[in-house]
Structure formats: structure tokens, C-alpha cells
Amino acid sequence: MVCYTEGMNPSGSHREVDAARMATLQRDGYVVIEGVIDGEQCKRIRGEAARLLDQCGANPFEGHRTQRVYAPLSKTRAIDDLIDHPRILALLSGCLMPNYLLSQAQIINILPGEAAQGLHHDDGFYPVPRPFKPVHAAFIAAIDDFTAENGATMIVKGSHLWTDRVPTPADAVPCEMSAGSVVVFLGALWHGGGENRSDHPRLAVTGQYCDPWLRQQENFLLELSREQARALREPIRSLVGYSIHPPFMGMVDRRHPGRLLDD
Helix, strand or coil: CCEEECCCCCCCCHHHHHHHHHHHHHHHCEEEEECCCCHHHHHHHHHHHHHHCCCECCCCCCCCCEEEEECHHHCCCCCHHHHCCHHHHHHHHHHCCCCCEEEEEEEEEECCCCCCCCCECCCCCCCCCCCCCCCEEEEEEECCCECCCECCCEECCCHHHCCCCCCCHHHCEECCECCCCEEEEECCCCEECCCECCCCCEEEEEEEEECCCCCCCCCHHHHCCHHHHHHCCCCHHHHHCCCCECCCECCECCECHHHHHHC
16 A cells, blocks of 8 residues: 655655655555544544434445445535545546546444445446546545554455456455545445444545536535535535536536526
8 A cells, every 4th residue: 555644755746746646546546645634623523423423324335334424515514625625636636537526425434343345346337348547536534543453445456457357355455544544546446345343433534526427426406505505615516516517518597507606
């Protein structure tokens, strides 16, 4: 696993660090960035998660001992700094088309005793033959330390380049990282939530993004009221769909959708 510490590199140039991260992302299918958010931000997210998290999932994929907050942008502003974090967006801008969109966001809490999630790739619902140019990418932010014992995301390195091969659990390794760190990965990478063999939960925030010509998993324009959309800052407002992909994809009666928020 290759990790980069936020703001640290031999020459002091963010551009060189981003180039190194991008090369790792393209080669391995993922890259870990340490120290993306600080302890106070993690504490705030934990507090909001405690308020919002409720029942566990209803099927093995969601996790029978995993709690999830769906539609978090309609319920809290605590994760906004991750959704449009410049270090995350810099990588997304290097692999997705301009005007890419936020496809889905979740807060995920893996409780003790949870089994490993089945390995999968997040772009699997787009019927495009593998391998292909990335059309989907995502991040998972560790709000608690990710360890091999507490359910760190399991990742199959290099599997974004596979065609029809299906991995086995033995192919996956835990993506261990400290709280406040983020793993950014391509949608074609095989991965899954790990087994939590510890006595403590493992909290994370995830965001998935897609090319602007693809349908988003969440229908944000119905999910968010206009009042809630007005409260979003740019670029989050654009990421959820109040934007245009030239020449006119996303228009509303010939107008930019953002104009609706002025009405």
C-alpha cells in the first residue's frame, strides 16, 4: 500500500504529490492519503453519526451488523468538507470527465461481529465491458482507525485492470489507515467491507462520483429540498446536479438548474 501524508513531499510541491498519487491510483486502482481531516472534524462526524445511525442492514451486502446513514447531505453538514475536499477532487478531476457528479454518499458504521462484505466493484451497474476508461470513482474516509481487526476495507490491488476474472477473499488485503485518512479508488476496483473481529465499531464516510453522462445512484434533486440545496456551498451544489454538462445536459426548461434556486 502506498500512503501520502497531506502536504508532505520531497520538493514541497502539491502538484508533484498529486502526480504521484495519480500514478499510484492508475497503477493500483487506489491510493491512501493520510491526514485529510483533523481530529476535531472526526469528532464532529462521530457526534452526528451517533445522532443519525439507527438500525442495521437488512441483507448481507448492507451488513446485518452494519449501520448506514443514507442521504446524509439532507441530514447534516458534517461531511461536506469531505465531499468537496480539494485533495479528493484533484484526483477525481484527473480520472473522470469534467463536470462529474456525486453519485452517492453514506455514513457507514461496522459493528463488532460483522462478517466480511462480499467483494464487488462499484461501477458494476454500468453495462460497459471491462476494462474501460474510468467512469466512476469513490473515496472512503476513516473516521476511526482502520485496522485488519475492526473491518478495514478489503482491497484487491490492480483488479481495476481485470476483464472477467473474479477475485477470492484470499486476493484481498486490508486497507489499514489512521483516523482522518482517505482512500480514493476507481469504480472498477474489487473491494468490500472487512470483518470486524474487534470490540469496537468502525466508522467511515464514503462518497461515490460518476461521469456527467451517467445516472447517479441517488436522486439528489428529489432528495434535497430547494432550501437544503440553497444551503449547500459550491461545488457541492454542482456535484449533486445543479449544473450543466455542455452543451445542455441537465437543463430545466432551457435554463441552468441553479437558476431554480433563485426563484
